[in-house]
Amino acid sequence: MNWVDREILERFRVGDEGAVKAVYERFRGPVFAIALSILRDRELAADATQQTFMKAWRAASTYDTERPFKPWVYAIARRTAIDIYRKASRVVASDQIDGVTSPPGLETAYEVFEVRAAIDELPDEERQVIKLSHFDGLTHQEIAHHIGIPVGTVKSRSHRAHQRLLGLLRHLEEM
Amino acid sequence: MAEDRIEFLASGSTSGEKPADHERLEMIRAILDDESVWSEPPHDVGDAIIEAISQEAGPGRLSQNPSRSRWQWAAAFAAAAALALVVGLTGVLTGEPDEIVVAMEGTELEAAAAGEATLRPTGDGWWIGLQVSDLPPATEGTYYEGWVWSDEGDGVSIGTFHLRGEGESVVLWSGVDPANYPMVWVTLEDEDGDPSASDRIVMRGRIPDDQLR
Numbered sequence: 001m002n003w004v005d006r007e008i009l010e011r012f013r014v015g016d017e018g019a020v021k022a023v024y025e026r027f028r029g030p031v032f033a034i035a036l037s038i039l040r041d042r043e044l045a046a047d048a049t050q051q052t053f054m055k056a057w058r059a060a061s062t063y064d065t066e067r068p069f070k071p072w073v074y075a076i077a078r079r080t081a082i083d084i085y086r087k088a089s090r091v092v093a094s095d096q097i098d099g100v101t102s103p104p105g106l107e108t109a110y111e112v113f114e115v116r117a118a119i120d121e122l123p124d125e126e127r128q129v130i131k132l133s134h135f136d137g138l139t140h141q142e143i144a145h146h147i148g149i150p151v152g153t154v155k156s157r158s159h160r161a162h163q164r165l166l167g168l169l170r171h172l173e174e175m
Numbered sequence: 176m177a178e179d180r181i182e183f184l185a186s187g188s189t190s191g192e193k194p195a196d197h198e199r200l201e202m203i204r205a206i207l208d209d210e211s212v213w214s215e216p217p218h219d220v221g222d223a224i225i226e227a228i229s230q231e232a233g234p235g236r237l238s239q240n241p242s243r244s245r246w247q248w249a250a251a252f253a254a255a256a257a258l259a260l261v262v263g264l265t266g267v268l269t270g271e272p273d274e275i276v277v278a279m280e281g282t283e284l285e286a287a288a289a290g291e292a293t294l295r296p297t298g299d300g301w302w303i304g305l306q307v308s309d310l311p312p313a314t315e316g317t318y319y320e321g322w323v324w325s326d327e328g329d330g331v332s333i334g335t336f337h338l339r340g341e342g343e344s345v346v347l348w349s350g351v352d353p354a355n356y357p358m359v360w361v362t363l364e365d366e367d368g369d370p371s372a373s374d375r376i377v378m379r380g381r382i383p384d385d386q387l388r
Binding site: 005007008011015017018020021024025028029031032033034036037042045046049050053054057058105108111112115116119123124130131133134135137158159162163165166169172173 | 180181184185196199202203204205206207208209210211212213214215216217220221223224225227228231232296297318332334335336337
């Protein structure tokens with residue numbers, strides 16, 4: 001899925017505020033996710049997120065709107081986070097030879113970006129169950145108690161949510 | 176989709192053999208456990224981006240609607256009107272509860288046009304699928320813009336499209352509650368950078384009262 005209409009991109013290229021906001025709203029989650037996974041620091045990740053959108057806007061005039069936008073944003077976000085990581089590493093360890101340091105979260109950066117993008121597409125109730133199950137580590141029983149719904153509903157919702165998530169991440173299997 | 180893969184992704188185990196791609200599924204599980212995919216950037220990042228672009232672009236370069244404050248995100252998200260492509264999304268979201276269907280009809284400008292807008296709540300707004308027939312593609316230099324409109328006369332953009340070679344289905348997005356914005360309009364706009372609605376309404380519809388929550 002390309003996620004952003006070509007017209008939005010055309011307006012983004014000329015600095016239309018509505019289009020800039022649209023692109024930001026659409027990609028802020030995945031961009032911040034990849035930045036945080038690489039940098040492990042919310043402040044640096046926020047800086048990387050801002051820089052990513054600034055770079056995208058500056059480079060938008062060279063972007064081919066016939067090509068999918070999401071991989072293009074991903075590439076900018078990844079590069080930006082790596083650059084910030086290396087700069088931060090130099091400050092922390094000034095005696096280290098710079099330029100060769102690779103952040104630890106780089107191997108799964110693409111998957112992090114795609115998983116967050118998929119999460120953003122889930123219906124709210126399914127996203128909630130997945131978050132409570134994985135991030136918060138709750139059992140179905142605990143989720144049922146937390147949300148206030150029958151445990152059977154949690155089970156069916158969890159099944160549906162994971163099924164949908166797998167469908168949204170199907171393209172990762174082809175890599 | 177194999178049940179064992181769903182089971183493995185959900186729980187990390189299966190009652191039978193591990194799926195062939197269990198390593199990939201384990202990686203996805205590890206990502207889902209991590210805070211990075213669940214975190215949101217600070218609220219001021221969006222403001223900072225607009226501010227920075229505005230400064231870099233120079234006075235007057237960044238087009239905006241002066242009637243709205245700069246980053247009223249709830250409305251802005253809708254006003255920004257990201258148009259998720261139809262590919263995939265329609266299939267993903269079919270069968271959701273709380274669906275609202277709005278019959279759309281052409282105005283005197285496009286009397287033959289007809290269609291239907293389907294609104295479905297998502298986690299952070301409303302997915303709006305627009306099916307239209309007999310609405311011609313927007314000519315070069317123009318485009319269509321979808322709006323939700325309140326009874327008080329306040330309109331919020333939900334996306335743009337042109338129907339040139341993209342079929343008769345488009346997906347729009349709204350960040351405002353349809354209960355407060357019960358009318359759905361489509362206007363014809365010129366590519367002149369003016370973000371406000373033109374008075375060339377080509378289609379309109381209203382959410383039936385019995386469908387409003």
